[in-house]
Amino acid sequence: xxxxxxxxxxxHASIGGKEILKGVNLVINEGEVHAIMGPNGAGKSTLSAxxxxxxxxxxxxxxxxxxxxxxxxxxxEVRARAGVFLSFQYPVEIPGVSMTNFMxxxxxxxxAYEGKEPLSAKExxxxxxxxxxxxxxxxxxxxxxxxxGFSGGEKKKNEIFQMAMLEPCLAILDETDSGLxxxxxxxxxxxxxxxxxxxxxxxxxxxxxxxxxxxxxDFVHVLADGKIVKTGDKTLALELEEKGYxxxxx
Amino acid sequence: MRVSKGDIFERVFVNEPExxxxxxxxxxxxxxxxxxxxxxxTNRITxxxxxxxxxxEIYALAYLHHDEAVTTETHVKHAVGGGTSNQxxxxxxxxxSRGRFIGDLKIxxxxxxxxxxxTNRNLLLSEEAEMRTQPQLExxxxxxxxxxxxxxxxxxxxxxxxxxxxxxxxxxxxQLLVNAFMKDVLNTISDEALREQLLNAIxxxxx
Numbered sequence: 001x002x003x004x005x006x007x008x009x010x011x012h013a014s015i016g017g018k019e020i021l022k023g024v025n026l027v028i029n030e031g032e033v034h035a036i037m038g039p040n041g042a043g044k045s046t047l048s049a050x051x052x053x054x055x056x057x058x059x060x061x062x063x064x065x066x067x068x069x070x071x072x073x074x075x076x077e078v079r080a081r082a083g084v085f086l087s088f089q090y091p092v093e094i095p096g097v098s099m100t101n102f103m104x105x106x107x108x109x110x111x112a113y114e115g116k117e118p119l120s121a122k123e124x125x126x127x128x129x130x131x132x133x134x135x136x137x138x139x140x141x142x143x144x145x146x147x148x149g150f151s152g153g154e155k156k157k158n159e160i161f162q163m164a165m166l167e168p169c170l171a172i173l174d175e176t177d178s179g180l181x182x183x184x185x186x187x188x189x190x191x192x193x194x195x196x197x198x199x200x201x202x203x204x205x206x207x208x209x210x211x212x213x214x215x216x217x218d219f220v221h222v223l224a225d226g227k228i229v230k231t232g233d234k235t236l237a238l239e240l241e242e243k244g245y246x247x248x249x250x
Numbered sequence: 251m252r253v254s255k256g257d258i259f260e261r262v263f264v265n266e267p268e269x270x271x272x273x274x275x276x277x278x279x280x281x282x283x284x285x286x287x288x289x290x291x292t293n294r295i296t297x298x299x300x301x302x303x304x305x306x307e308i309y310a311l312a313y314l315h316h317d318e319a320v321t322t323e324t325h326v327k328h329a330v331g332g333g334t335s336n337q338x339x340x341x342x343x344x345x346x347s348r349g350r351f352i353g354d355l356k357i358x359x360x361x362x363x364x365x366x367x368x369t370n371r372n373l374l375l376s377e378e379a380e381m382r383t384q385p386q387l388e389x390x391x392x393x394x395x396x397x398x399x400x401x402x403x404x405x406x407x408x409x410x411x412x413x414x415x416x417x418x419x420x421x422x423x424x425q426l427l428v429n430a431f432m433k434d435v436l437n438t439i440s441d442e443a444l445r446e447q448l449l450n451a452i453x454x455x456x457x
Contacts, residue, residue: 086415097427101426
């Protein structure tokens with residue numbers, strides 16, 4: 001039996017009165033990887049911002065259901081606890097807040113939402129150590145402030161590390177490949193692949209086909225001018241690479 | 251009061267309604283003052299370096315709510331060269347609270363090779379809070395290193411959203427950012443027990 005994880009119906013959204021999403025429809029089932037590709041300005045990042053509840057965007061019409069619950073009615077932090085995770089295109093530096101303190105607060109909020117006890121300090125640190133190995137992140141990052149002074153590659157690895165800690169049911173990877181060299185890209189992609197289960201799903205937003213060599217999508221959607229204009233399998237990404245987005249419009 | 255040649259004088263004031271200090275430093279002496287206000291108060295700290303090679307450190311933090319007000323005045327005078335002074339003054343203002351910083355820094359004509367830094371950073375958590383900053387620098391010597399900076403801002407909205415996206419409640423995210431802002435002042439306290447007590451007190455707001 002197929003379980004709908006996320007259902008997006010005719011979603012319209014705007015920022016500063018300018019409509020960016022103009023009727024997006026998408027169904028994502030458990031266990032699936034969906035790639036969303038498209039030219040700059042098509043609305044790819046807007047879609048991730050709207051799904052996560054960024055306050056700058058206004059949903060003007062449409063519906064989004066996560067496991068049958070009205071996602072758009074939830075506060076951003078509740079969406080996160082319910083299992084929506086965004087790997088930010090530009091992870092934010094938070095001087096003075098240590099990775100350990102940040103991650104423990106986040107994880108315990110999620111556990112409380114699920115009706116679980118908070119992890120003890122020892123259990124928590126053990127989990128940090130285990131998940132960090134997955135991303136080949138050094139231990140010293142624990143005591144550093146969140147993303148502060150991290151290299152571009154470390155920031156992206158740190159996003160996937162947080163994803164490993166929080167075990168979301170829906171991970172949105174927004175241009176995770178941007179600014180990564182090939183080694184970092186391989187580590188990040190392997191991390192994502194190892195976190196895949198039959199119960200979770202991911203949306204991989206990318207401008208280039210390169211990432212999809214490593215994270216193989218079940219579906220590829222082309223977003224152009226605020227709408228999904230074409231859907232295919234992984235071969236669509238190759239076709240886009242070859243012909244460009246222009247070749248698709250007709 | 252006078253700090254003798256080569257001596258060290260260090261004082262921490264926590265929640266004192268009124269701090270008034272007038273210090274004269276002899277050569278090679280070191281002075282460190284830390285003032286923490288989680289309640290209304292008036293601070294007036296005057297330090298004059300009278301001998302060569304003095305060190306002066308002044309750190310102040312005020313975190314205010316409701317209609318509380320704190321005024322912090324520092325008057326630092328380098329009357330002789332070869333000394334250093336470092337000031338970090340921070341205010342966190344919520345609700346209708348008011349902060350005022352008057353920072354008077356003077357380097358006289360013959361006080362060459364002086365190094366003086368004055369920094370004032372303020373965080374406004376409410377649109378009704380008000381901060382007034384009046385730095386006043388008088389530098390008459392030419393071979394000195396002196397910097398000053400003052401800024402007043404709000405919480406970083408992108409950091410707040412980032413934390414919310416990880417499941418952290420907005421209120422708690424705000425508090426984590428506020429605590430992060432305050433920590434560098436508290437970390438200057440040498441007395442470990444007191445420092446830990448104050449750091450735990452601000453973290454306690456989060457737990």
